[in-house]
Amino acid sequence: MSQSTKNISSPPRFRLSAIFDALMPVFATIAALLVGAIFLLLLGANPITAYAALIEGAFGSFNALAETLVKAIPLLLIGLGTCIAYRGSVTNIGGEGQMIVGALLSTWIGLSFTNLPGWLMILIAMLAGSLGGAIWGGLPGVLKAYFNVNEILSTVMMNAIAVQIMNYMLRGPMIDPEQAKAASQIPQTARLEVAYRLPRLAPTRLHIGLLIAILLAVAVYILLWRTTLGYRIRAVGQNQAASKYGGIDVKKHIVLALLLSGAFAGLAGMMQVYGVNYRMITDGSSTGFTGNAGFNGIVAALFGQLHPIITIPASILFGGLLVGANAMQRVVQVPSALITGLNGLVVVFVVSSEYFRKRNQRKRMAALEASADNEPPDRPGENLGEVTA
Amino acid sequence: MISDLFTATVIMGIISSGIRLATPYLFAGIGEMFGQRSGVLNLGVEGQMLLGAFTAYFVVLRTGNLFLAVLAAIAVGALMGLAMGFVTIRLQATQGIAGIGFYLFGMGMSNLLFQKLIGVVENINGFPIIKIPLLGDIPVIGEILFQQNLLVYLAFLLVPTAWFVLNKTTLGLKIRAVGENPEAADSLGVSVVGVRYFTVILGGILSSIAGAALSVALLNVFQQNMTAGQGFIAVALVYFGSWRPFGILAGALLFSMVNALQLWIQVLGIPIPSELAVMMPYVLTILVLTLSLSKGKGPSALTKAFEREG
Numbered sequence: 001m002s003q004s005t006k007n008i009s010s011p012p013r014f015r016l017s018a019i020f021d022a023l024m025p026v027f028a029t030i031a032a033l034l035v036g037a038i039f040l041l042l043l044g045a046n047p048i049t050a051y052a053a054l055i056e057g058a059f060g061s062f063n064a065l066a067e068t069l070v071k072a073i074p075l076l077l078i079g080l081g082t083c084i085a086y087r088g089s090v091t092n093i094g095g096e097g098q099m100i101v102g103a104l105l106s107t108w109i110g111l112s113f114t115n116l117p118g119w120l121m122i123l124i125a126m127l128a129g130s131l132g133g134a135i136w137g138g139l140p141g142v143l144k145a146y147f148n149v150n151e152i153l154s155t156v157m158m159n160a161i162a163v164q165i166m167n168y169m170l171r172g173p174m175i176d177p178e179q180a181k182a183a184s185q186i187p188q189t190a191r192l193e194v195a196y197r198l199p200r201l202a203p204t205r206l207h208i209g210l211l212i213a214i215l216l217a218v219a220v221y222i223l224l225w226r227t228t229l230g231y232r233i234r235a236v237g238q239n240q241a242a243s244k245y246g247g248i249d250v251k252k253h254i255v256l257a258l259l260l261s262g263a264f265a266g267l268a269g270m271m272q273v274y275g276v277n278y279r280m281i282t283d284g285s286s287t288g289f290t291g292n293a294g295f296n297g298i299v300a301a302l303f304g305q306l307h308p309i310i311t312i313p314a315s316i317l318f319g320g321l322l323v324g325a326n327a328m329q330r331v332v333q334v335p336s337a338l339i340t341g342l343n344g345l346v347v348v349f350v351v352s353s354e355y356f357r358k359r360n361q362r363k364r365m366a367a368l369e370a371s372a373d374n375e376p377p378d379r380p381g382e383n384l385g386e387v388t389a
Numbered sequence: 390m391i392s393d394l395f396t397a398t399v400i401m402g403i404i405s406s407g408i409r410l411a412t413p414y415l416f417a418g419i420g421e422m423f424g425q426r427s428g429v430l431n432l433g434v435e436g437q438m439l440l441g442a443f444t445a446y447f448v449v450l451r452t453g454n455l456f457l458a459v460l461a462a463i464a465v466g467a468l469m470g471l472a473m474g475f476v477t478i479r480l481q482a483t484q485g486i487a488g489i490g491f492y493l494f495g496m497g498m499s500n501l502l503f504q505k506l507i508g509v510v511e512n513i514n515g516f517p518i519i520k521i522p523l524l525g526d527i528p529v530i531g532e533i534l535f536q537q538n539l540l541v542y543l544a545f546l547l548v549p550t551a552w553f554v555l556n557k558t559t560l561g562l563k564i565r566a567v568g569e570n571p572e573a574a575d576s577l578g579v580s581v582v583g584v585r586y587f588t589v590i591l592g593g594i595l596s597s598i599a600g601a602a603l604s605v606a607l608l609n610v611f612q613q614n615m616t617a618g619q620g621f622i623a624v625a626l627v628y629f630g631s632w633r634p635f636g637i638l639a640g641a642l643l644f645s646m647v648n649a650l651q652l653w654i655q656v657l658g659i660p661i662p663s664e665l666a667v668m669m670p671y672v673l674t675i676l677v678l679t680l681s682l683s684k685g686k687g688p689s690a691l692t693k694a695f696e697r698e699g
């Protein structure tokens with residue numbers, strides 16, 4: 001990061017356009033909200049009333065803010081995994097499945113051992129959740145690295161498999177004994193011991209997972225930019241041939257990127273159980289358990305330009321959009337599904353804005369060369385990190 | 390019990406509904422194949438299907454006109470394809486991530502419109518069964534193959550048509566050239582951008598029809614997220630089928646037959662976990678992708694944006 005701030009001598013207008021580049025995701029979100037305003041008008045709702053209700057519902061009260069933060073936790077964890085994977089040039093869209101497997105494994109352990117000290121079980125469960133996610137993410141990694149199986153496809157398939165395993169476990173082996181006896185047969189597990197619940201931070205639903213996730217964001221930053229492992233993952237992401245030539249085990253680092261990414265998703269699944277619901281319940285779909293966090297977390301990470309620290313506020317923003325959407329639905333009678341649609345547009349706009357960012361960057365490079373400045377240009381490998389410096 | 394599965398009626402039922410259920414996979418899979426053969430991976434198929442399913446269903450609900458419904462779905466699919474094309478071809482956005490964006494957009498919008506404009510699940514009269522004269526009277530085979538609805542027939546006709554277009558026409562040659570070596574194609578005067586727009590819009594249209602097939606020809610109802618991952622499977626089928634129409638057909642039938650089997654297992658109350666049956670095609674796809682020798686032989690320029698030098 002520090003290397004990229006070298007060209008202090010470059011004219012100020014270039015720096016201005018660099019700031020403009022850094023704000024691209026913000027513009028993309030504003031653009032998506034403007035498109036949303038058009039939809040709101042078409043549906044007969046006043047966009048200003050609607051968005052005011054959304055902001056009020058997301059950040060307007062202590063409780064609203066707490067709910068927003070609760071929603072932000074899985075988004076941040078998935079987002080951190082996304083930062084690692086995408087920096088390593090592997091597209092992990094298996095967050096949903098990895099969350100589910102992490103949740104299943106940690107819930108199973110929590111229900112099997114009922115007389116451990118709370119802190120110990122929470123620690124074990126966090127490890128179990130991460131392990132479950134790591135297995136579910138690592139397998140596509142092995143398939144990609146050693147069998148040349150496209151990870152986008154395998155992670156999608158693994159999502160579907162995880163959902164079926166969840167449905168099977170919650171309808172069968174892991175079903176709440178009460179439900180097994182009752183006629184209703186609701187596919188849910190028993191409740192976890194009270195002692196096993198993640199401690200709450202305030203008299204709201206907000207739990208300690210938020211602090212853990214923020215600490216992990218810092219850890220991911222250090223991992224990616226201050227350790228050899230992180231450097232290698234990014235090197236493999238930038239240029240596989242060069243990394244191989246430089247003596248990096250490319251295959252191993254592809255597996256590690258997906259495995260780590262999965263571990264974060266698995267932890268997100270564990271926290272959803274131990275911090276929010278205290279049991280697992282299924283409606284037959286993955287969204288029923290994850291609330292689509294496996295995809296929305298990717299949105300947050302992209303918004304955060306794949307930088308773990310910027311992904312923190314990005315997750316809070318998108319958590320807020322999701323929570324606020326319900327308030328908007330109540331006030332202007334426009335279904336909260338609008339926000340899912342707009343999240344999609346944010347993704348589309350953010351990836352499209354790369355085009356303009358790259359074009360600006362090329363212009364800057366050309367100008368630098370033209371000015372016959374002997375200073376070396378920015379390291380090309382640091383593109384994404386640079387704008388966030 | 391399990392032996393119930395092996396009666397003639399049940400086997401015929403499984404094959405017949407398996408053929409019906411292959412319809413959305415075929416439309417969406419063939420559409421995706423054209424895009425990929427020209428170098429564009431569209432991961433937004435699921436979103437396009439959901440919007441197509443909603444559009445067609447809505448039009449039938451309001452007008453009762455099935456052909457208008459399919460036309461409307463085609464229009465929506467073309468628009469979605471155009472948007473995907475603009476973002477990935479003109480703006481050279483990362484194809485995989487842009488596709489996820491369009492997936493979320495299609496899912497959100499179809500849910501929004503359904504809740505706002507309809508709200509309750511309501512059955513409609515979808516495409517009726519057309520019995521092909523003479524062929525439909527053949528015992529067993531006639532019942533299975535020639536007593537289906539129009540969209541089912543069209544989906545199966547699409548396979549040889551796609552094969553012909555891809556392998557025996559100039560257009561197909563251009564598509565393959567653009568997907569294998571866009572620079573060479575460009576130097577020979579083929580419009581890389583034009584060909585890619587064509588295939589991506591075609592893919593959007595076919596995905597949208599795939600969704601419409603679900604809502605107005607197979608299930609005759611719209612439910613939120615009714616595609617349940619079929620769009621993603623369609624993308625996987627293209628890899629599964631090694632980018633060839635008949636390979637996609639084989640994969641589509643595998644998935645749909647297992648689906649049909651699973652439905653019958655539930656109907657007959659056989660004590661095999663239905664989840665296991667639902668899971669099998671996914672496990673199988675991963676295994677096939679892992680073990681197949683022809684994999685990795687996809688279009689060389691797949692997911693690579695094209696930009697003319699200078």
